[in-house]
Amino acid sequence: MVPKFHFQVIIIFLLSSWLCITSSLDTQIGADFDKWVSWNVKNYYYEKKSTLEAKRNLVAAGPDLKLRQAESNRIRIRVSQDGAGDFKTITEALNSVPLRNTRRVIVSIAPGVYREKIMIPRTLAFITLLGDGGDPPTITGNDTASFNGRDGTPLGTFQSATVAVDASYFVAINIKFENSAPHVIGRRGEQGVALRISGTKAAFYNCTFYGDQDTLYDHKGLHYFNNCSIQGSVDFIFGSGRSLYQNCYLNSTTKKVASITAQKRTNSSLESGFSFKNCTITGSGQVYLGRAWGDYSRVVFSYTYMDKIVLPKGWSDWGDQNRDSRVYYGEYKCSGPGANSPGRVPWARVLTDEEAEPFIGTQFIEGDTWLISP
Structure with missing residues (x-):
């Protein structure tokens, strides 16, 4: 039989050894974890840099x-x-x-x-x-x-x-x-x-x-409209495209109340939306600038003349208030009796210069890589 004292010494020795091994493993695991985090961070920035460089090279190469x-x-x-x-x-x-x-x-x-x-x-x-x-x-x-x-x-x-x-x-x-x-x-x-x-x-x-x-x-897809006239009564520009409308005329023929756009962006990661720059809104009836066909609908009007047919509210969530916090509806330096109304819905945006910049050029549709002289 092992004496009680010797047994206690053995137990203490084993326990100490286990704690030392565990501590060493924890240290190693911690170091490995730190290395893993560091690698991912570096890899993220490397990929981000590579992506930006690839886009720059693509633009430099032209079409x-x-x-x-x-x-x-x-x-x-x-x-x-x-x-x-x-x-x-x-x-x-x-x-x-x-x-x-x-x-x-x-x-x-x-x-x-x-x-x-x-x-x-x-x-x-x-x-x-x-x-x-x-x-x-x-x-x-x-x-x-x-x-x-x-x-x-x-x-x-x-x-x-x-x-x-x-x-x-x-x-x-x-x-x-x-x-x-x-x-x-x-x-x-x-x-x-x-x-x-x-x-x-x-x-x-x-x-x-x-x-x-x-x-x-x-x-759907990347689209460019220049100096075009678009006429209709209800949702007469609609879909999921990522499109720039420049110097276009939007003419409403509605007799009552309708919407010009119905943009269908269905999730926040989808690169779609309509951007209207230097356009003119005229016609009959009363119109919303857009109503949310998709939960994350995105439409921006910049430097656009809006006649009095544009409703003071400006935008519609199509009866689903859950969309109010998800849609991206913006206006930037627009003019006319239908623009800049204090009656706009609270979830519409008056864009700053920085917020408007991505939407007011052909970069919105990656145009530098595919637009050619007509």
Whole structure:
């Protein structure tokens, strides 16, 4: 039998050894943890620096490689209803372009009214529709969301578009896009889209968009609108795109109360939103600048003239007060009787110079990497 005293000595010795080992392990684990934290911090800043450098290099390089190659090999085809061009319809001209197109195809369209429903698929990139600046051609249709398609089911808003573009690098110059379907207040299914743009890196110059409810479906992607006129009654600019509208005219035709925009940003990390710079808001009825289609809807108006049709509240949460703390609705140095109203909703923002800066240039749409001279 081990004497009691010796047993206690052994216990103390083992306990001391265990404490020493534990302390050493804790020290090592602590050191390893510190190294792990330090590595992550350094790695974060390294990645951040690398990302910034990559963006700087991309901007310095100018248009992306695909766009440069497409531009250097561009071709032109002509559409004229009198047979003086290569094709009589826009649809025929587009059908002549090979799928997986890699060169810029300029479709020059003679004046006239083209009653065509046009769909440009994803495989048909680098298409440019070019009209006559003095007498722009009109592409018109009258489909609505409630119209039945070929399969007998309603088209829905998405398929109601007179012109739908799924391809990237699309450009339109001096073109009128029209959906002539009227909107009767209180009726359902009367959304009639003049143009839906779902491709990215698309630009529109001196174009007109005529419609009533849901005129311009700014669906998704990076988009630029310059010196364009957009007309409608209800939500006539809507979607999830990240788009800059510069020197544009927004004309309301509503008879009662409606909204100009319905932007659908669905989460705070989504890089989407509408920015309006140097625009003009006129027309009839009373309008909100925007209503929140998405929980994190984002719209900014800067240097914009707002006629008296703009409601003092300015913005609508579409009946969901939870959106009040999530949306980003801002105004910056706007003018006119409808601007700078003390009656604005409390969750709208009057932007500072610093807050407005990201929205008032083509950097908002990464334009330095893809915008080219029309």
